[in-house]
Amino acid sequence: MGMDRVYNFSAGPSMLPLEVLERAGAEITNYQGSGMSVMEMSHRSKVFQKIFDDTKANFIRLFHVPDNYKVLFLQGGASGQFSMVPLNLIGRTGKADYAVTGNFASIACKEAKKYGSISLAASSEDRNHTYIPQQDQLKLDPEASYFYYCANNTIYGTEWQYVPDTGDVPIVCDMSSNFLSRPVDVSKYGVIFGGAQKNLAPAGLTIAIVREDLAGHELPYTPLMMNYKTMIDKDSMYNTPPCWCIYMLGLVLEWLDAQGGVEGMEKIKHSKAALLYDVLDNSRLFTCAAEKDSRSDMNVTFRSASEELDAKFVKEATAAGFTNLKGHRNVGGMRASIYNAMPVEGVEKLADFIRAFDKNN
Numbered sequence: 001m002g003m004d005r006v007y008n009f010s011a012g013p014s015m016l017p018l019e020v021l022e023r024a025g026a027e028i029t030n031y032q033g034s035g036m037s038v039m040e041m042s043h044r045s046k047v048f049q050k051i052f053d054d055t056k057a058n059f060i061r062l063f064h065v066p067d068n069y070k071v072l073f074l075q076g077g078a079s080g081q082f083s084m085v086p087l088n089l090i091g092r093t094g095k096a097d098y099a100v101t102g103n104f105a106s107i108a109c110k111e112a113k114k115y116g117s118i119s120l121a122a123s124s125e126d127r128n129h130t131y132i133p134q135q136d137q138l139k140l141d142p143e144a145s146y147f148y149y150c151a152n153n154t155i156y157g158t159e160w161q162y163v164p165d166t167g168d169v170p171i172v173c174d175m176s177s178n179f180l181s182r183p184v185d186v187s188k189y190g191v192i193f194g195g196a197q198k199n200l201a202p203a204g205l206t207i208a209i210v211r212e213d214l215a216g217h218e219l220p221y222t223p224l225m226m227n228y229k230t231m232i233d234k235d236s237m238y239n240t241p242p243c244w245c246i247y248m249l250g251l252v253l254e255w256l257d258a259q260g261g262v263e264g265m266e267k268i269k270h271s272k273a274a275l276l277y278d279v280l281d282n283s284r285l286f287t288c289a290a291e292k293d294s295r296s297d298m299n300v301t302f303r304s305a306s307e308e309l310d311a312k313f314v315k316e317a318t319a320a321g322f323t324n325l326k327g328h329r330n331v332g333g334m335r336a337s338i339y340n341a342m343p344v345e346g347v348e349k350l351a352d353f354i355r356a357f358d359k360n361n
Protein backbone atom coordinates (compact mmCIF):
# COMPACT_ATOMS: atom_id res chain seq x y z
CA MET A 1 0.00 0.00 0.00
CA GLY A 2 1.08 3.54 -0.67
CA MET A 3 1.63 5.66 2.39
CA ASP A 4 -1.60 6.67 4.13
CA ARG A 5 -3.87 4.83 1.75
CA VAL A 6 -6.91 3.24 3.37
CA TYR A 7 -8.80 0.08 2.55
CA ASN A 8 -11.70 1.70 0.78
CA PHE A 9 -14.86 -0.42 0.77
CA SER A 10 -16.88 2.16 -1.17
CA ALA A 11 -19.68 0.87 -3.42
CA GLY A 12 -18.52 3.13 -6.23
CA PRO A 13 -16.60 5.04 -7.29
CA SER A 14 -14.27 2.66 -5.56
CA MET A 15 -10.69 1.44 -5.29
CA LEU A 16 -8.49 1.29 -8.35
CA PRO A 17 -5.34 -0.84 -8.38
CA LEU A 18 -2.47 1.11 -6.84
CA GLU A 19 -0.17 0.26 -9.77
CA VAL A 20 -2.71 1.81 -12.12
CA LEU A 21 -2.89 5.03 -10.12
CA GLU A 22 0.90 5.24 -9.92
CA ARG A 23 1.29 4.65 -13.64
CA ALA A 24 -1.34 7.31 -14.43
CA GLY A 25 0.45 9.64 -12.03
CA ALA A 26 3.80 9.07 -13.70
CA GLU A 27 2.29 9.77 -17.13
CA ILE A 28 0.00 12.58 -16.15
CA THR A 29 1.91 15.53 -17.57
CA ASN A 30 3.60 13.82 -20.49
CA TYR A 31 2.09 10.69 -21.95
CA GLN A 32 4.83 8.53 -23.46
CA GLY A 33 6.81 11.40 -24.92
CA SER A 34 3.83 13.07 -26.58
CA GLY A 35 4.56 16.23 -24.58
CA MET A 36 1.05 16.37 -23.21
CA SER A 37 -1.36 14.72 -20.83
CA VAL A 38 -3.99 12.32 -22.15
CA MET A 39 -6.42 14.86 -20.68
CA GLU A 40 -5.13 17.47 -23.12
CA MET A 41 -5.16 15.42 -26.30
CA SER A 42 -7.52 15.63 -29.22
CA HIS A 43 -9.68 12.54 -29.36
CA ARG A 44 -8.92 12.52 -33.10
CA SER A 45 -5.15 12.42 -32.59
CA LYS A 46 -3.10 9.38 -33.56
CA VAL A 47 -1.81 8.99 -30.02
CA PHE A 48 -5.28 8.89 -28.53
CA GLN A 49 -6.66 6.69 -31.30
CA LYS A 50 -4.07 4.09 -30.37
CA ILE A 51 -5.06 4.26 -26.69
CA PHE A 52 -8.70 3.85 -27.75
CA ASP A 53 -8.07 0.95 -30.15
CA ASP A 54 -5.80 -0.95 -27.75
CA THR A 55 -8.24 -0.50 -24.89
CA LYS A 56 -11.17 -1.71 -26.94
CA ALA A 57 -9.21 -4.67 -28.30
CA ASN A 58 -8.11 -5.65 -24.81
CA PHE A 59 -11.65 -5.39 -23.51
CA ILE A 60 -12.91 -7.63 -26.32
CA ARG A 61 -10.12 -10.15 -25.72
CA LEU A 62 -10.35 -10.24 -21.93
CA PHE A 63 -14.17 -10.35 -21.76
CA HIS A 64 -14.38 -12.79 -24.71
CA VAL A 65 -16.76 -10.63 -26.73
CA PRO A 66 -17.88 -12.47 -29.90
CA ASP A 67 -17.50 -10.87 -33.37
CA ASN A 68 -21.20 -10.06 -33.79
CA TYR A 69 -21.14 -7.68 -30.81
CA LYS A 70 -19.98 -4.06 -30.66
CA VAL A 71 -18.30 -2.59 -27.61
CA LEU A 72 -19.30 1.03 -27.04
CA PHE A 73 -17.60 3.56 -24.78
CA LEU A 74 -20.39 5.94 -23.80
CA GLN A 75 -21.28 8.59 -21.24
CA GLY A 76 -24.47 9.13 -19.27
CA GLY A 77 -23.82 6.45 -16.67
CA ALA A 78 -25.57 3.15 -16.30
CA SER A 79 -28.65 5.30 -15.66
CA GLY A 80 -28.40 6.58 -19.23
CA GLN A 81 -28.76 2.97 -20.37
CA PHE A 82 -32.04 2.71 -18.45
CA SER A 83 -33.43 4.97 -21.22
CA MET A 84 -31.21 3.87 -24.09
CA VAL A 85 -32.18 0.21 -23.77
CA PRO A 86 -35.94 0.68 -24.27
CA LEU A 87 -35.46 3.46 -26.84
CA ASN A 88 -33.35 1.16 -29.00
CA LEU A 89 -34.88 -2.26 -28.34
CA ILE A 90 -38.54 -2.06 -27.44
CA GLY A 91 -39.71 -1.13 -30.93
CA ARG A 92 -39.67 -4.74 -32.13
CA THR A 93 -42.85 -5.79 -30.26
CA GLY A 94 -43.59 -2.80 -28.02
CA LYS A 95 -43.24 -5.04 -24.96
CA ALA A 96 -40.48 -5.96 -22.53
CA ASP A 97 -40.04 -8.08 -19.38
CA TYR A 98 -38.26 -6.72 -16.30
CA ALA A 99 -37.00 -8.59 -13.25
CA VAL A 100 -36.87 -6.16 -10.37
CA THR A 101 -34.39 -7.35 -7.79
CA GLY A 102 -33.22 -4.04 -6.41
CA ASN A 103 -33.11 -0.29 -6.60
CA PHE A 104 -31.48 0.10 -10.01
CA ALA A 105 -33.61 -2.53 -11.76
CA SER A 106 -36.63 -0.77 -10.29
CA ILE A 107 -35.53 2.59 -11.70
CA ALA A 108 -34.79 0.99 -15.09
CA CYS A 109 -38.24 -0.63 -15.11
CA LYS A 110 -39.97 2.63 -14.28
CA GLU A 111 -38.07 4.45 -17.00
CA ALA A 112 -38.90 1.79 -19.63
CA LYS A 113 -42.64 2.23 -18.97
CA LYS A 114 -42.42 5.56 -20.82
CA TYR A 115 -41.64 3.72 -24.04
CA GLY A 116 -43.71 0.57 -24.11
CA SER A 117 -45.68 -2.05 -22.29
CA ILE A 118 -43.60 -3.44 -19.46
CA SER A 119 -44.39 -6.55 -17.51
CA LEU A 120 -42.87 -7.53 -14.22
CA ALA A 121 -41.17 -10.87 -14.88
CA ALA A 122 -40.17 -11.17 -11.23
CA SER A 123 -39.77 -9.06 -8.13
CA SER A 124 -37.98 -9.62 -4.84
CA GLU A 125 -39.64 -6.66 -3.19
CA ASP A 126 -41.74 -8.93 -0.94
CA ARG A 127 -38.63 -9.68 1.13
CA ASN A 128 -36.90 -6.31 0.74
CA HIS A 129 -34.74 -7.58 -2.15
CA THR A 130 -32.85 -10.07 0.00
CA TYR A 131 -32.97 -12.79 -2.66
CA ILE A 132 -32.83 -13.55 -6.38
CA PRO A 133 -35.86 -15.30 -7.93
CA GLN A 134 -35.24 -18.73 -9.45
CA GLN A 135 -35.75 -19.59 -13.11
CA ASP A 136 -39.15 -21.25 -12.47
CA GLN A 137 -40.39 -18.08 -10.77
CA LEU A 138 -39.82 -15.91 -13.85
CA LYS A 139 -42.98 -14.96 -15.73
CA LEU A 140 -41.69 -14.76 -19.28
CA ASP A 141 -43.49 -13.38 -22.32
CA PRO A 142 -42.19 -15.02 -25.52
CA GLU A 143 -43.19 -11.86 -27.39
CA ALA A 144 -41.15 -9.50 -25.23
CA SER A 145 -38.63 -7.44 -27.18
CA TYR A 146 -36.16 -8.20 -24.43
CA PHE A 147 -35.82 -9.49 -20.87
CA TYR A 148 -34.04 -7.15 -18.44
CA TYR A 149 -32.23 -7.91 -15.20
CA CYS A 150 -29.47 -6.49 -13.00
CA ALA A 151 -26.75 -9.11 -12.40
CA ASN A 152 -25.53 -7.71 -9.09
CA ASN A 153 -27.63 -5.58 -6.79
CA THR A 154 -25.12 -3.16 -5.33
CA ILE A 155 -27.31 -1.85 -2.54
CA TYR A 156 -28.86 -5.12 -1.31
CA GLY A 157 -25.81 -7.31 -1.83
CA THR A 158 -27.45 -9.98 -3.97
CA GLU A 159 -26.16 -11.47 -7.20
CA TRP A 160 -27.76 -13.66 -9.85
CA GLN A 161 -26.07 -17.07 -9.73
CA TYR A 162 -27.44 -18.11 -13.11
CA VAL A 163 -28.18 -16.64 -16.52
CA PRO A 164 -31.94 -16.77 -17.08
CA ASP A 165 -33.21 -18.95 -19.90
CA THR A 166 -35.52 -16.74 -21.97
CA GLY A 167 -35.73 -18.79 -25.15
CA ASP A 168 -35.36 -16.50 -28.15
CA VAL A 169 -35.96 -13.29 -26.19
CA PRO A 170 -32.73 -11.24 -26.03
CA ILE A 171 -31.39 -10.65 -22.52
CA VAL A 172 -30.35 -7.18 -21.39
CA CYS A 173 -28.18 -7.07 -18.31
CA ASP A 174 -26.87 -4.32 -16.04
CA MET A 175 -23.44 -5.56 -14.90
CA SER A 176 -22.32 -2.26 -13.35
CA SER A 177 -21.24 -3.81 -10.08
CA ASN A 178 -19.85 -7.16 -11.18
CA PHE A 179 -18.39 -6.36 -14.60
CA LEU A 180 -15.23 -8.35 -15.34
CA SER A 181 -15.31 -10.12 -11.98
CA ARG A 182 -15.78 -13.47 -13.76
CA PRO A 183 -16.10 -14.90 -17.27
CA VAL A 184 -19.46 -14.33 -18.96
CA ASP A 185 -20.87 -16.11 -21.99
CA VAL A 186 -21.64 -12.91 -23.87
CA SER A 187 -23.40 -14.85 -26.63
CA LYS A 188 -26.29 -15.47 -24.23
CA TYR A 189 -27.02 -11.73 -24.10
CA GLY A 190 -28.48 -9.05 -26.36
CA VAL A 191 -27.00 -6.10 -24.48
CA ILE A 192 -24.66 -5.95 -21.48
CA PHE A 193 -23.91 -2.58 -19.94
CA GLY A 194 -22.34 -1.00 -16.89
CA GLY A 195 -20.97 2.16 -15.40
CA ALA A 196 -17.18 1.84 -15.11
CA GLN A 197 -16.77 3.35 -11.66
CA LYS A 198 -16.79 0.12 -9.65
CA ASN A 199 -14.62 -2.48 -11.32
CA LEU A 200 -13.15 -0.77 -14.33
CA ALA A 201 -12.24 2.91 -14.35
CA PRO A 202 -13.09 6.31 -12.89
CA ALA A 203 -16.69 7.56 -13.16
CA GLY A 204 -17.63 9.07 -16.51
CA LEU A 205 -17.40 6.04 -18.76
CA THR A 206 -20.28 3.68 -19.50
CA ILE A 207 -19.62 0.50 -21.43
CA ALA A 208 -22.30 -1.14 -23.57
CA ILE A 209 -21.85 -4.42 -25.42
CA VAL A 210 -24.51 -4.59 -28.09
CA ARG A 211 -25.40 -7.52 -30.34
CA GLU A 212 -25.12 -5.86 -33.71
CA ASP A 213 -28.44 -7.00 -35.19
CA LEU A 214 -30.34 -5.38 -32.30
CA ALA A 215 -29.16 -1.88 -33.22
CA GLY A 216 -30.86 0.23 -35.87
CA HIS A 217 -34.42 -0.46 -34.74
CA GLU A 218 -34.75 2.51 -32.40
CA LEU A 219 -37.97 4.41 -31.74
CA PRO A 220 -38.27 7.34 -34.18
CA TYR A 221 -37.82 10.01 -31.51
CA THR A 222 -34.66 8.44 -30.04
CA PRO A 223 -32.16 11.23 -29.37
CA LEU A 224 -29.18 11.05 -31.68
CA MET A 225 -26.82 10.61 -28.75
CA MET A 226 -28.89 7.76 -27.35
CA ASN A 227 -28.96 5.75 -30.53
CA TYR A 228 -26.74 2.64 -30.44
CA LYS A 229 -26.52 2.80 -34.24
CA THR A 230 -25.04 6.33 -34.17
CA MET A 231 -22.35 5.18 -31.78
CA ILE A 232 -21.67 1.89 -33.59
CA ASP A 233 -21.30 3.67 -36.93
CA LYS A 234 -18.83 6.16 -35.45
CA ASP A 235 -17.02 3.64 -33.21
CA SER A 236 -18.08 5.57 -30.06
CA MET A 237 -16.61 8.78 -31.48
CA TYR A 238 -19.69 10.49 -32.84
CA ASN A 239 -18.76 13.17 -30.33
CA THR A 240 -15.92 13.57 -27.83
CA PRO A 241 -15.69 10.36 -25.81
CA PRO A 242 -14.60 10.28 -22.14
CA CYS A 243 -10.92 10.14 -23.18
CA TRP A 244 -9.29 10.10 -19.76
CA CYS A 245 -11.58 7.34 -18.48
CA ILE A 246 -10.90 5.23 -21.56
CA TYR A 247 -7.16 5.62 -20.95
CA MET A 248 -7.66 4.60 -17.32
CA LEU A 249 -9.73 1.60 -18.41
CA GLY A 250 -6.80 0.62 -20.62
CA LEU A 251 -4.47 0.65 -17.62
CA VAL A 252 -6.94 -1.33 -15.50
CA LEU A 253 -7.26 -3.92 -18.28
CA GLU A 254 -3.48 -4.31 -18.46
CA TRP A 255 -3.51 -4.90 -14.72
CA LEU A 256 -6.41 -7.35 -15.05
CA ASP A 257 -4.55 -9.24 -17.77
CA ALA A 258 -1.54 -9.63 -15.47
CA GLN A 259 -3.85 -11.06 -12.77
CA GLY A 260 -5.06 -13.79 -15.13
CA GLY A 261 -7.96 -11.86 -16.66
CA VAL A 262 -11.57 -12.49 -15.69
CA GLU A 263 -10.66 -16.12 -14.99
CA GLY A 264 -8.08 -14.93 -12.47
CA MET A 265 -10.60 -12.55 -10.91
CA GLU A 266 -13.20 -15.29 -10.61
CA LYS A 267 -10.74 -17.45 -8.66
CA ILE A 268 -10.11 -14.84 -6.00
CA LYS A 269 -13.41 -12.97 -5.81
CA HIS A 270 -15.34 -15.88 -4.36
CA SER A 271 -12.71 -16.65 -1.75
CA LYS A 272 -12.52 -12.96 -0.81
CA ALA A 273 -16.29 -12.87 -0.27
CA ALA A 274 -16.31 -16.25 1.51
CA LEU A 275 -13.79 -14.93 4.03
CA LEU A 276 -16.23 -12.23 5.11
CA TYR A 277 -19.39 -14.35 4.97
CA ASP A 278 -17.70 -17.06 7.09
CA VAL A 279 -16.68 -14.61 9.79
CA LEU A 280 -20.14 -13.03 9.78
CA ASP A 281 -21.97 -16.39 9.86
CA ASN A 282 -19.83 -17.46 12.79
CA SER A 283 -20.20 -14.23 14.73
CA ARG A 284 -22.51 -13.57 17.67
CA LEU A 285 -23.31 -9.99 16.72
CA PHE A 286 -23.74 -9.92 12.96
CA THR A 287 -26.24 -11.23 10.44
CA CYS A 288 -26.00 -11.01 6.65
CA ALA A 289 -28.74 -9.13 4.83
CA ALA A 290 -28.90 -11.35 1.75
CA GLU A 291 -30.21 -14.91 1.73
CA LYS A 292 -27.43 -17.48 1.47
CA ASP A 293 -28.01 -18.72 -2.07
CA SER A 294 -28.26 -15.16 -3.44
CA ARG A 295 -25.26 -13.53 -1.81
CA SER A 296 -23.11 -11.20 -3.83
CA ASP A 297 -19.36 -11.69 -4.13
CA MET A 298 -18.98 -7.94 -4.71
CA ASN A 299 -21.12 -6.24 -2.04
CA VAL A 300 -21.32 -7.92 1.37
CA THR A 301 -24.26 -6.52 3.36
CA PHE A 302 -24.57 -7.19 7.09
CA ARG A 303 -25.78 -5.70 10.36
CA SER A 304 -25.70 -6.08 14.10
CA ALA A 305 -28.76 -6.13 16.35
CA SER A 306 -28.83 -2.37 16.89
CA GLU A 307 -28.23 0.83 14.97
CA GLU A 308 -26.02 2.07 17.82
CA LEU A 309 -23.74 -0.93 17.51
CA ASP A 310 -23.68 -0.56 13.71
CA ALA A 311 -22.61 3.06 14.14
CA LYS A 312 -19.93 2.04 16.63
CA PHE A 313 -18.65 -0.58 14.18
CA VAL A 314 -18.45 1.89 11.32
CA LYS A 315 -16.74 4.50 13.47
CA GLU A 316 -14.11 2.13 14.85
CA ALA A 317 -13.53 0.53 11.44
CA THR A 318 -12.96 3.94 9.89
CA ALA A 319 -10.45 4.81 12.60
CA ALA A 320 -8.66 1.53 11.85
CA GLY A 321 -8.34 2.39 8.13
CA PHE A 322 -11.40 0.54 6.74
CA THR A 323 -13.53 3.23 5.16
CA ASN A 324 -16.97 3.57 3.56
CA LEU A 325 -18.53 0.61 5.35
CA LYS A 326 -21.83 2.27 6.19
CA GLY A 327 -24.69 0.50 4.41
CA HIS A 328 -27.10 2.15 2.01
CA ARG A 329 -30.10 3.75 3.73
CA ASN A 330 -32.51 1.27 2.03
CA VAL A 331 -30.86 -1.62 3.87
CA GLY A 332 -29.15 -0.06 6.89
CA GLY A 333 -26.27 -1.77 8.67
CA MET A 334 -23.00 -2.17 6.82
CA ARG A 335 -21.81 -2.94 3.32
CA ALA A 336 -18.31 -3.98 2.32
CA SER A 337 -17.81 -3.58 -1.41
CA ILE A 338 -14.94 -5.80 -2.49
CA TYR A 339 -14.48 -5.24 -6.19
CA ASN A 340 -11.58 -6.53 -8.30
CA ALA A 341 -9.12 -3.92 -7.06
CA MET A 342 -9.65 -4.66 -3.35
CA PRO A 343 -6.59 -6.68 -2.38
CA VAL A 344 -7.07 -10.02 -0.58
CA GLU A 345 -5.05 -8.49 2.25
CA GLY A 346 -7.68 -5.77 2.72
CA VAL A 347 -10.43 -8.36 3.04
CA GLU A 348 -8.35 -10.51 5.43
CA LYS A 349 -7.71 -7.52 7.64
CA LEU A 350 -11.37 -6.53 7.64
CA ALA A 351 -12.29 -10.13 8.55
CA ASP A 352 -9.86 -9.92 11.50
CA PHE A 353 -11.38 -6.60 12.53
CA ILE A 354 -14.92 -8.03 12.43
CA ARG A 355 -13.81 -11.03 14.50
CA ALA A 356 -12.19 -8.79 17.13
CA PHE A 357 -15.20 -6.47 17.26
CA ASP A 358 -17.50 -9.44 17.70
CA LYS A 359 -15.40 -10.68 20.62
CA ASN A 360 -15.11 -7.31 22.35
CA ASN A 361 -18.70 -6.12 22.17
Ligand SMILES: Cc1ncc(COP(=O)(O)O)c(C=O)c1O
Binding pocket: 012, 076, 077, 078, 079, 080, 104, 150, 152, 153, 154, 155, 174, 175, 176, 177, 195, 196
Ligand atom coordinates in the same frame (compact mmCIF):
# COMPACT_ATOMS: atom_id res chain seq x y z
C1 LIG B 1 -26.11 -1.96 -10.47
C2 LIG B 1 -26.12 -0.49 -10.74
N1 LIG B 1 -26.77 -0.03 -11.83
C3 LIG B 1 -26.81 1.27 -12.12
C4 LIG B 1 -26.21 2.22 -11.32
C5 LIG B 1 -26.29 3.66 -11.69
O1 LIG B 1 -25.10 3.96 -12.31
P1 LIG B 1 -24.69 5.43 -12.76
O2 LIG B 1 -24.47 6.20 -11.52
O3 LIG B 1 -23.43 5.17 -13.55
O4 LIG B 1 -25.78 5.98 -13.59
C6 LIG B 1 -25.50 1.79 -10.20
C7 LIG B 1 -24.81 2.79 -9.35
O5 LIG B 1 -24.34 2.53 -8.28
C8 LIG B 1 -25.47 0.41 -9.90
O6 LIG B 1 -24.83 -0.05 -8.82
